[in-house]
Amino acid sequence: MNLLLSGKAIVIEDSGKFLRTVRDKFMVPSVIALRAYINVPRRRATWSRKGVLIRDEYTCIYCGVVPGSLQGGKVLAKNDFTIDHVMPRSRGGKDTWSNTACACAKCNHRKGDRTPHEAGMRMQWEPKIPRTSYLVIALGSGPSVWKRYIEMS
Numbered sequence: 001m002n003l004l005l006s007g008k009a010i011v012i013e014d015s016g017k018f019l020r021t022v023r024d025k026f027m028v029p030s031v032i033a034l035r036a037y038i039n040v041p042r043r044r045a046t047w048s049r050k051g052v053l054i055r056d057e058y059t060c061i062y063c064g065v066v067p068g069s070l071q072g073g074k075v076l077a078k079n080d081f082t083i084d085h086v087m088p089r090s091r092g093g094k095d096t097w098s099n100t101a102c103a104c105a106k107c108n109h110r111k112g113d114r115t116p117h118e119a120g121m122r123m124q125w126e127p128k129i130p131r132t133s134y135l136v137i138a139l140g141s142g143p144s145v146w147k148r149y150i151e152m153s
Contacts, residue, residue, distance in 0.1 A: 001026060009034050013145055030145050045130050047097055049083050055130045056102035062121050065104050076104065084108045086127065087115060097129040
């Protein structure tokens, strides 16, 4: 509200809710835009198993199967996907964005306690740190109205 009252931001969308004081009533915005760019240091996204699965869109990093695909006579569901450690934890691999990826149970079992290279498996992409704004929307922790304004890449 300070940014709005000081003229440093404008309302793009209202929330339909009000903030009341003894003397005034203010519409609470759901989206604002700054009048001038302010460089805000970006926090890195906190690693989580759910975050990895969402970042990878429940797609196996090795074979590319997705929920709804047929594998071994079974239609895969989201709960058929696991987290794979590129460098296995038993060899010092950590729970980090660049060391974890979504994998189907079949590929994760085949890879086992080896690196993809040792297992003769090729990763279809390089695991990377997602944008925090992407996870806010993908994990559903922000208002749905924000989806139109947050860059998803």
